[in-house]
Amino acid sequence: MRRALTMILPALVLGACAAPEAAPPPKAAPSTPAAAPIGTPSPSPTPSGLPRPGEVARMKQDGLPVISSIPTKRKVVFLTIDDGWEQDPGFARIVRERRIPITVFATRDAVEAEDLPDGEPGWKYVGAGGWPYFKNLGVAIENHTLTHPDLRTLSPEAQKAEICGASKAIGRHIGRAPELFRPPFGSWNPATLTAAGKCGLRAVVLWTASVQSDAKIAYQVEDKRLRPGDILLLHFRPPLEKDFAKLVRKIEKRGFTFGDLGAYMDELLPPQ
Numbered sequence: 503m504r505r506a507l508t509m510i511l512p513a514l515v516l517g518a519c520a521a522p523e524a525a526p527p528p529k530a531a532p533s534t535p536a537a538a539p540i541g542t543p544s545p546s547p548t549p550s551g552l553p554r555p556g557e558v559a560r561m562k563q564d565g566l567p568v569i570s571s572i573p574t575k576r577k578v579v580f581l582t583i584d585d586g587w588e589q590d591p592g593f594a595r596i597v598r599e600r601r602i603p604i605t606v607f608a609t610r611d612a613v614e615a616e617d618l619p620d621g622e623p624g625w626k627y628v629g630a631g632g633w634p635y636f637k638n639l640g641v642a643i644e645n646h647t648l649t650h651p652d653l654r655t656l657s658p659e660a661q662k663a664e665i666c667g668a669s670k671a672i673g674r675h676i677g678r679a680p681e682l683f684r685p686p687f688g689s690w691n692p693a694t695l696t697a698a699g700k701c702g703l704r705a706v707v708l709w710t711a712s713v714q715s716d717a718k719i720a721y722q723v724e725d726k727r728l729r730p731g732d733i734l735l736l737h738f739r740p741p742l743e744k745d746f747a748k749l750v751r752k753i754e755k756r757g758f759t760f761g762d763l764g765a766y767m768d769e770l771l772p773p774q
Contacts, residue, residue, distance in 0.1 A: 551762035592743030
């Protein structure tokens with residue numbers, strides 16, 4: 503697995519899931535830098551996002567873990583983004599150029615535009631066109647079900663069909679079977695954990711804060727601030743490039759870097 507995550511939550515964590523490097527070479531002579539494209543975060547070097555030796559302790563596992571944050575003291579946060587309705591090329595460019603280690607939790611029907619996305623006044627979707635956009639992002643694509651139901655309303659068999667079906671679709675189109683699962687709306691029950699385990703998934707991933715329009719962070723802690731190891735929830739919705747660029751700048755201004763969730767998870771979870 504090439505990913506990572508933390509802190510087991512015994513209880514349900516709910517949130518909004520409705521709508522949708524190395525240092526630069528030394529300068530030989532003064533030069534005038536080219537202007538960055540509008541909406542692009544400042545081109546400071548992006549760290550690899552990998553955990554440091556001994557940074558994350560191996561957890562004791564009893565059943566499928568439910569994780570909402572990574573247990574680390576390092577000022578690192580993890581960006582996750584759900585569904586797949588908005589396939590914005592500007593967002594993809596930022597992710598690739600900055601090598602930001604986001605984790606995508608994809609819903610098949612959103613990626614394939616099998617339904618209509620939720621929206622707000624003024625939202626204009628670029629649109630969903632299929633799996634190539636996600637394959638070309640070069641990041642981990644994980645499981646968010648086939649049709650985005652509230653899993654607690656489904657039978658164990660129906661939950662398994664949703665979860666296993668999504669894993670098969672991702673494996674077929676992306677070339678790698680997912681290892682992490684995010685239940686729609688953060689809604690799950692014991693049958694969800696059983697089904698996810700049978701579908702070959704290693705952990706359920708929730709979040710500690712969600713990102714709203716204009717890159718506003720909605721915290722689930724009383725002091726309303728970022729903490730080391732936080733997992734942030736975003737969605738594929740407009741204006742994705744603008745909001746993502748603003749979010750990246752905001753997080754970096756607060757002294758945080760971006761972690762590779764899968765790499766941290768490899769350190770956290772017991773070996774398979």
